[in-house]
Amino acid sequence: MAKAERASARLNTPGSRRRFELPRFELDRDAFGQFAEGFARFMGTARFLAWMTVIVIVWVLWNVPAGPDRPRFDDYPFIFLTLVLSLQASYAAPLILLAQNRQEGRDRVGLDADRAQNDQNRADMDFLAREIASLRNSVGELATRDYVRSELRAELRTMLAELEAEDARTALGDHGPRPGPRDGDHRSRPSQRDDHR
Template sequence: MAAPGSRRARRDVDPLEAPKGLPRGRRRPTGRDVLGRFSESFARAMGTSAFLIGLTVFVAIWLIWNALAPEQAQFDPVSNGFAVMTLILSLQASYAAPLILLAQNRQDDRDRVQVEQDRQRAERNLDDTEYLAREIVALRLLVRDMASQDFVRSELKALLEELDRREVAREAEAASAEEQDEPRREPDRRAARP
């Protein structure tokens, strides 16, 4: 397990290195951060139905205008095979692919950090669970060795019966001792009378 101050032990690790000494929320954005954020927003925007509808409407208007407008008003005539539109769409595609890949790489970095944090959290949970299991076993052993209420009652009854027997035995001994002492005392009393 990583030491508390190390990069692996931190929970707020950003996939891109933060400049040392600056708090996470106040660091200066680097060119890589700006480009990464732009690529993520670009990829996010290109993945929407609004982008597809907007691009379709743009291309349809472009094609209709250049096909049906008078020749002086056409800026990308049909006779040239819509060369300008082809160039624009090719440029859009050539920039979109790398930006989407860059956004995916940043997401992979974040996912990797999240997986590491989840693994560390799972290790801590496993350690806590094992500790609690050991404590429960120790408590079970202690409870098993403890006397139950019925056991204590039966022991107390046995002790009371034993005390009663001893008391009865003492009384019987005392009574028999008195009987043995009485005949001896009677002759002495007779002798003392005359």
């Protein structure tokens, strides 16, 4: 029973052993990311595929056994080639993923900027829509051009009528005494008739 309690006590308490930690390398993330992007960009070109094809063809032709005196560096045909291609693929895949992650981060920043710009544009459009609506309401209360023209025409007609009436009154002599009778005046003739009588 005491052994079981000691075993459970050991399992319940953390151990004092240290964990193995890998050594940390201080790398410039931007420089390494640019290298990864350049490498991924180069691997996606026709030049890389052409050079890879040439290297594989030379490797195969050099290591195909054609005779006992022919020099070759791969005693086991194509095993070393397979190892080299696997090593290249094992390094290429993380570099390509790193380049894609950096591109995804740039795309995310661009999308956030676009979203903020769209929100700003929407707010501007809402503000402009409210301003246009208030302008429409205030324009409805303002006098239109036709209304002002009709009022001016009515005022001009009134003024013209007043001027014509003033001219008529002036012609009839309602504004003060007129200077002596003129020749050919129709009012002077009755007085001449009275004199003759």
